[in-house]
Amino acid sequence: MMLLAQGRQGLVTAPHALAAEAGAQALAGGANAIEAAIVVSATLSVVYPHMTGLGGDAFWLVSDGRMSFVRGLLAAGPSGLAYDAKVFHAHGLRNIPFRGALSAMTVPGMLRGWEMAQTFSQTHWDGSLDWSALLAPAHDLAARGFPVSPNQDRTLRQYRHDLEADAEFCAQYLPQGRLPRAGEIFCQPALARTLTRLMDEGPASFYAGELAQEMIAGLRAKGSLLDLQDLEHFRAEWVEPLQLPFADGILYNLPPPSQGIASLMIAGIMERLGLAAVDPLGAELVHGAVEATRRVFPVRDQVVHDPRRASASSWHELLEGNYLDLQAEEIRNGLIPLLPAWQPGLGDTTWFAVVDGQGRVASVIQSLYHEFGSGIVAGKSGVLWNNRGCAFTLDPDSPRALLPGMRPFHTLNPALYGRAGRVHMAYGSMGGDGQPQTQAALLFRHLHQGLTPAEAVDAPRWLLGRTWGNPVTALRLESRYDQNVCKRLEQWGHTLQLVPNYSDLMGHAGILRALQDGSWIGAADPRSDGGVAGPGAIPT
Numbered sequence: 001m002m003l004l005a006q007g008r009q010g011l012v013t014a015p016h017a018l019a020a021e022a023g024a025q026a027l028a029g030g031a032n033a034i035e036a037a038i039v040v041s042a043t044l045s046v047v048y049p050h051m052t053g054l055g056g057d058a059f060w061l062v063s064d065g066r067m068s069f070v071r072g073l074l075a076a077g078p079s080g081l082a083y084d085a086k087v088f089h090a091h092g093l094r095n096i097p098f099r100g101a102l103s104a105m106t107v108p109g110m111l112r113g114w115e116m117a118q119t120f121s122q123t124h125w126d127g128s129l130d131w132s133a134l135l136a137p138a139h140d141l142a143a144r145g146f147p148v149s150p151n152q153d154r155t156l157r158q159y160r161h162d163l164e165a166d167a168e169f170c171a172q173y174l175p176q177g178r179l180p181r182a183g184e185i186f187c188q189p190a191l192a193r194t195l196t197r198l199m200d201e202g203p204a205s206f207y208a209g210e211l212a213q214e215m216i217a218g219l220r221a222k223g224s225l226l227d228l229q230d231l232e233h234f235r236a237e238w239v240e241p242l243q244l245p246f247a248d249g250i251l252y253n254l255p256p257p258s259q260g261i262a263s264l265m266i267a268g269i270m271e272r273l274g275l276a277a278v279d280p281l282g283a284e285l286v287h288g289a290v291e292a293t294r295r296v297f298p299v300r301d302q303v304v305h306d307p308r309r310a311s312a313s314s315w316h317e318l319l320e321g322n323y324l325d326l327q328a329e330e331i332r333n334g335l336i337p338l339l340p341a342w343q344p345g346l347g348d349t350t351w352f353a354v355v356d357g358q359g360r361v362a363s364v365i366q367s368l369y370h371e372f373g374s375g376i377v378a379g380k381s382g383v384l385w386n387n388r389g390c391a392f393t394l395d396p397d398s399p400r401a402l403l404p405g406m407r408p409f410h411t412l413n414p415a416l417y418g419r420a421g422r423v424h425m426a427y428g429s430m431g432g433d434g435q436p437q438t439q440a441a442l443l444f445r446h447l448h449q450g451l452t453p454a455e456a457v458d459a460p461r462w463l464l465g466r467t468w469g470n471p472v473t474a475l476r477l478e479s480r481y482d483q484n485v486c487k488r489l490e491q492w493g494h495t496l497q498l499v500p501n502y503s504d505l506m507g508h509a510g511i512l513r514a515l516q517d518g519s520w521i522g523a524a525d526p527r528s529d530g531g532v533a534g535p536g537a538i539p540t
Contacts (some may be wrong), residue, residue, distance in 0.1 A: 003530070004454040006521045007537035012040060012487035012523040013510040014352035015430070016050070017531035019043040022137040023354055026129075034121040034249075035129045037354045037362040038114050042138035042195075044350050045110075045186065047146050049173070050155040050371050051430065052350045054193035054194070054206070055378065055385040058110040059254050059412045060117060061241060061426075064125070065359035067418035071101055071120075072254045073237040075113025076388075076412075077106050078306075080223035080423040081404045085394040096402070099162055100222030104374040105389035106408065110366055111203035112236040117362075120238075125360060139199060142382075142497055143192035145185040149529040151504065153182035154372050155289065166222070168377035169384070186493040191382030192406070211381065218379020230501045241416075244268050244319050247276075247447040249419030256307050260413035261315050262300040263436035265324065266292045267443055272328035276448035281481070283488035289440050290330045290475060293464050297433070305399050306406040349412060353512045355520050357535075362511070363414035363426040367380065395409045398467035417447070424514045429525075431507030435463030436529060438507045453511040453523035461506040478506060502527045 005011065010033070012023035023040040031039065037060075045053045053115060060073035083105050086318045097103050118134070122128030154161075157181060164170050170177070170189055182187045197211050203209045207298040208231065216228050244264040253260030253268060269292040278284040303314055317323060349367040367386070368374075374387035391409045392402035402410050412431045427446075429438035438461060445456040460478040474497040478488065486496055499505055510527035513521050521540060524530035 003524045003526060003532060004522070004540055005532040005537040006494065006515070006519055007534035008519045009357040009535040010036070011512055011520045011522045011532060011534035011537055012036065012352065013512055013530065013532045014040055014044065014522045015350050015508040015510070015525065015528035015530040016149060018045060018047045018141065019352065020531040020533040024535060024537070025137070027354070028535040031129055031140055031356070032121055032125045032127055033354045033356040033362045034117050034125060034361040035127050035134060036356065037352070037364050038134045039137055039467055040354060041110065041114065041311055041382070042135050042140065042364060044104055044352065044366070046138045046142045046191065047149070048350055049188075049366065049384060050152050052366045053229045053368050053373065053384045054111060055108045056110050056366055056368040057108060057388060057410065058113045059253065059258055059366060059410070059414055060291045061363045061414045061416050062115060062117070062120070063361050063416060065361065065423055067250060068422060070241050070252050070416060070418070070423065072239040072241040073116060073236060074254065074258070075109040076238055076257060076407055076410055077109040077234050078405045079106050079392065079402060080226040080230040081400060082227065083404055085396065085402055086164060087225065090395055095394060096148065096392055096485055097388060098370055098387060098390050099375045099412070100165070101219065101374070101376055102378045103387040103390050104224045104385040105226065106386060107117045107226070107230050107234045108234055108327045108386055109234065109374065110430060111206045111309045112234060115203045116236045116238070131202050135195055135331070136219040139192055139195040142195055145187035147183050148180045148186045151241065151529050153180070159371050163375040166376050168218070169375055169433055172377060172382055173372070179239050188382055190380055194381045194383060207234065215378035215381050215383060219376065219385065221379070224376070225468040239363070240381060244321065246271060246417070247419075249417055249424065251443075252416040252418065253314055253413050256304045257407045257410045258413045259300055259304050259409070259411050259436065260415070260443050261304065261318060262296050263413050263415065263439045264319055265296045265299070266436050266440050268319065268324040269331070270440055270444065271528045272324055273331060275444060279484070280451055281459060282444040283485045286477070286485070286489060287492055287494070287513065289437060289462070290324060290464050292327070293437055295327055295331065296436070297406045297465070302399055304409050308406070309399065329469045335536055336484055343379065350434070351414060351428035351430055351510060353426035353428070353510060355426070355512050357420070359514070360424050361363050361423055362417050362418065363428060365412045365414045365428055367412055407423055407531060415439055417443070422514070426512045427510065427511035429507040431463070434463045434505070434507045437463060438509050442509060442511060446513070453513050457509050457511060457523045457525050458503070463505055476505065478503060492499065
């Protein structure tokens with residue numbers, strides 16, 4: 001599978017090559033960008049089960065190609081109505097656990113997102129594919145099997161002992177009590193049966209009816225307090241994206257509970273620091289990005305939560321030019337005070353993008369939160385439940401305090417860039433706290449500093465912040481950085497930790513980019529198991 005390709009009839013970039021190919025085949029069969037994105041989303045839920053699944057959440061940005069029509073879709077579920085801090089205190093817990101039934105406490109939103117996206121596709125983009133067609137590639141891969149990716153192999157090997165307490169998890173992901181090796185054919189018969197039901201009944205059956213009842217019964221038998229009404233009452237919602245002027249165009253991202261505002265703020269501050277003209281592989285870009293990140297993340301932690309807790313005006317004020325100018329000026333003048341520590345945005349994720357032959361585009365990110373989510377499979381459904389609820393806190397004074405029926409903080413944030421009236425680029429990455437930093441790296445290296453999409457995605461990256469299972473707070477750099485870059489960063493006061501080249505810690509990024517001749521070029525991350533595919537696409 002190609003990691004860089006160009007095409008005129010549509011293109012897909014995804015972190016797993018089989019998902020990119022499934023989306024490309026859908027485009028070749030006449031699917032529009034939303035329909036192909038649902039195909040990719042479902043396929044990733046099968047072939048990248050450590051990162052995403054039917055039991056997770058998703059965030060979308062879609063456009064018909066015009067900057068005047070960009071819409072956001074929040075498909076992220078709330079906590080169950082039975083959940084508050086007292087539930088965990090009764091178990092002697094001071095924090096919400098990362099694994100187990102008590103962490104399976106929020107409603108998965110992804111399939112409600114499919115519903116809403118498909119309805120929009122049929123109403124506005126002449127979509128015609130039914131659920132049988134949209135979910136067939138995912139079903140076939142679950143039933144017939146696929147080669148285990150190196151990433152799934154590494155991840156399960158690393159976290160096996162945290163996950164093997166759940167019998168259904170072991171039955172699905174550790175068949176015959178053993179780890180399936182990279183390249184081995186891996187089947188998920190229980191998940192295939194659930195996909196068959198969804199093909200026949202549609203995603204609504206995930207939230208009401210026999211399938212929903214069976215999943216809830218399975219969860220409650222293990223100790224979750226989710227109720228059927230929690231599933232039945234949830235709906236995804238369309239939202240107005242946030243915008244920020246950048247590189248003679250506009251960046252688009254999502255409002256809370258997504259951390260999209262942090263990605264925009266970091267990019268805006270970095271541009272004001274004059275980083276557009278620096279060496280794309282030099283110390284200045286890293287230093288400026290890190291200083292912007294240190295300033296933005298504590299602010300993020302105060303404003304990114306369920307929007308029912310705050311006024312939207314507070315978000316937009318943080319994107320105003322005067323505010324961003326002040327942040328950049330104080331960084332330049334060395335006036336940064338000792339900022340409060342931020343709460344780390346953890347988790348692993350899958351981002352992908354689709355553009356069709358008419359230039360309609362979808363930028364999508366979806367996740368179970370931590371690797372393999374809660375580790376709890378809902379009964380015999382094969383559906384692995386997310387653990388997004390552990391992004392809440394039990395501190396009643398925190399803006400992220402757990403309340404019944406509220407959505408938690410989300411690191412997930414897909415992105416688009418437009419200029420001169422047209423959407424020109426979809427971009428994004430997995431990686432918790434790393435997502436805004438990787439998005440900044442892609443933007444500056446490609447739009448400002450002239451690297452091709454493939455070069456921008458491939459180039460060595462940095463990460464400030466913690467990731468799941470790793471308490472490191474140092475500035476991490478891939479080992480490919482020149483030693484002089486490391487020395488300069490240390491002279492400027494950074495504590496460094498070098499990580500292996502092409503490390504998963506740096507996320508799985510991608511870009512789709514419009515060219516002047518009307519074609520699109522796409523890049524996938526060599527750190528992933530991904531690829532770029534499209535009808536008639538050629539490697540470049």
